[in-house]
Amino acid sequence: xxxxxxxxxxxxxxxxxxxxxxxxxxxxxxxxxxxxxxxxxxxxxxxxxxxxxxxxxxxxxxxxxxxxxxxxxxxxxxxxxxxxxxxxxxxxxxxxxxxxxxxxxx
Amino acid sequence: xxxxxxxxxxxxxxxxxxxxxxxxxxxxxxxxxxxxxxxxxxxxxxxxxxxxxxxxxxxxxxxxxxxxxxxxxxxxxxxxxxxxxxxxxxxxxxxxxxxxxxxxxxxxxxxxxxxxx
Numbered sequence: 001x002x003x004x005x006x007x008x009x010x011x012x013x014x015x016x017x018x019x020x021x022x023x024x025x026x027x028x029x030x031x032x033x034x035x036x037x038x039x040x041x042x043x044x045x046x047x048x049x050x051x052x053x054x055x056x057x058x059x060x061x062x063x064x065x066x067x068x069x070x071x072x073x074x075x076x077x078x079x080x081x082x083x084x085x086x087x088x089x090x091x092x093x094x095x096x097x098x099x100x101x102x103x104x105x106x
Numbered sequence: 107x108x109x110x111x112x113x114x115x116x117x118x119x120x121x122x123x124x125x126x127x128x129x130x131x132x133x134x135x136x137x138x139x140x141x142x143x144x145x146x147x148x149x150x151x152x153x154x155x156x157x158x159x160x161x162x163x164x165x166x167x168x169x170x171x172x173x174x175x176x177x178x179x180x181x182x183x184x185x186x187x188x189x190x191x192x193x194x195x196x197x198x199x200x201x202x203x204x205x206x207x208x209x210x211x212x213x214x215x216x217x218x219x220x221x222x223x
Binding site: 017030031032036037039040042043045046047049050051053087106 | 121122123129132133136137138139141143144147150151152153154155156158179182184186187200
């Protein structure tokens with residue numbers, strides 16, 4: 001029947017093993033806060049949650065002022081406005097005087 | 107279109123797609139957190155390390171509590187990137203439940219299919 005080695009000897013074994021495999025020797029299990037040092041930084045991922053702004057037509061126009069860039073959505077919108085005006089559904093004209101504005105309110 | 111680093115953008119907000127005040131505020135908190143994360147982790151390490159002097163640990167704890175609230179990780183919230191909603195947001199799609207449904211039905215989300223049996 002085999003007998004277990006003494007406690008001191010076992011501790012020494014653990015210590016040697018820690019030295020060889022470069023792990024921390026902490027027989028009492030004291031809280032050293034190492035788990036915090038092991039955590040990865042979350043910041044970069046968290047900052048990148050919302051998608052970044054892409055280069056738009058306005059940026060292209062600003063960078064190359066001499067070139068022509070066509071904003072199709074804007075062209076479409078202006079066409080729709082024209083169609084609405086022809087049908088008499090355009091935006092009302094701006095009131096020139098203050099009197100007119102107050103009369104409208106009543 | 108290509109992402110921002112290739113061309114210099116005008117100095118407007120850096121967020122694409124949808125912006126409102128809450129989204130901007132959330133982004134501000136995220137940046138504050140990322141900026142102060144290392145300091146916070148260091149202070150947490152000191153305060154949780156039982157082998158250090160209790161006075162040191164208490165001081166670290168005190169400094170953590172006196173830091174600005176926006177540097178805490180509990181302050182920001184995942185919001186819908188399409189509509190800016192704060193509730194019912196799927197983490198995997200970063201979208202609110204209704205925007206998720208609309209985009210899924212439109213076929214914009216690869217691999218998402220309406221269940222039918």
